[in-house]
Amino acid sequence: MNVSEAIRMKRAVRDFSSKPITKEVADSILNAGRRAQSSKNTQPWRFVAIQDKTILKALSKCGKGAGHLADAALAIAILTPDPTEKFQVMFDAGQAAANMQLAAWELGIGSCLASIFEPEEARNILEFPPELHLRITLSFGYPAQAQLTSPPKKGGRKALDEVVHWDKW
Numbered sequence: 163m164n165v166s167e168a169i170r171m172k173r174a175v176r177d178f179s180s181k182p183i184t185k186e187v188a189d190s191i192l193n194a195g196r197r198a199q200s201s202k203n204t205q206p207w208r209f210v211a212i213q214d215k216t217i218l219k220a221l222s223k224c225g226k227g228a229g230h231l232a233d234a235a236l237a238i239a240i241l242t243p244d245p246t247e248k249f250q251v252m253f254d255a256g257q258a259a260a261n262m263q264l265a266a267w268e269l270g271i272g273s274c275l276a277s278i279f280e281p282e283e284a285r286n287i288l289e290f291p292p293e294l295h296l297r298i299t300l301s302f303g304y305p306a307q308a309q310l311t312s313p314p315k316k317g318g319r320k321a322l323d324e325v326v327h328w329d330k331w
Contacts, residue, residue, distance in 0.1 A: 163268045172264065175272020176230035178303025183213070183235040187269060191302065192238065194265030195258040201250035207258050210239040210288050217287060221299065224284045228276035234301035237276075238262060239284070241294040255298055262300060272305040 163171075183191075192209055200206060212218055213236055221239070222231035231237050240259060245251045263273045276299045278284050284296045 165264070168264050168267050172267045173272065174274045175303070175305045176274045176301070177306040178230075178233050178235060178272065178301070179306045181235065181304040183271065183302060183304075187271070188213075188236050190269065191236070191262050191266050191271070195238070195240075195262040198254070198258040198261045200254040200257065201248075204254070206242050206251050206254050208241040208290075208294060209258075210241065210290065212237040212239065212288075220287045221278075221284060222276075224280040224287070225276050225278045225299075228278070228299070230274050230301045231276050231299060233303070235271075235303040237299055237301050239278075239288060239290075239296050239299045241290055241296055243293065244295055245297065252297065259298055259300055262302075266302050270304065271302050273300050273302045275300055 188211055192211060195207070195209060196205075198207075212221065215232075218234055218237055219232045221237065222228050240255045242251045242255050245255075259275065266273050278296050278299055281296050284299075285292075288296070290296070
């Protein structure tokens with residue numbers, strides 16, 4: 163699968179099969195995040211890879227719409243320095259997330275972003291240091307349905323001319 167095809171075909175997957183993700187595959191996904199570009203190559207992220215079902219279930223309660231974390235084969239919490247101190251931090255975290263999601267898609271693994279609305283509860287669950295912050299967690303797993311091969315829905319994305327302005331607004 164080439165990059166253009168992966169971008170065009172990728173879907174958010176929230177319903178996972180029970181098939182586990184191996185350490186080798188998880189490392190491949192994590193390496194894709196590690197290799198993301200970042201502002202001035204600061205690489206501000208740290209990742210917590212989670213496969214323990216008890217932890218996944220607890221973390222799934224830390225955000226509206228984060229329930230898919232409970233049934234994931236793998237979740238990756240993206241920890242960053244305080245995002246209010248440097249706005250690029252969340253952009254950098256987003257690039258790491260996108261890399262991991264596309265790498266997973268190529269491997270036949272679906273994913274979905276979960277926003278963490280209770281970061282202090284997530285800190286208690288994951289026990290990460292106070293200088294780091296958690297706003298984004300990704301769930302990963304083999305899709306329960308055949309989403310990897312189904313074509314994009316017609317009209318699912320805005321037309322290019324609806325979102326692009328050339329030279330000036």
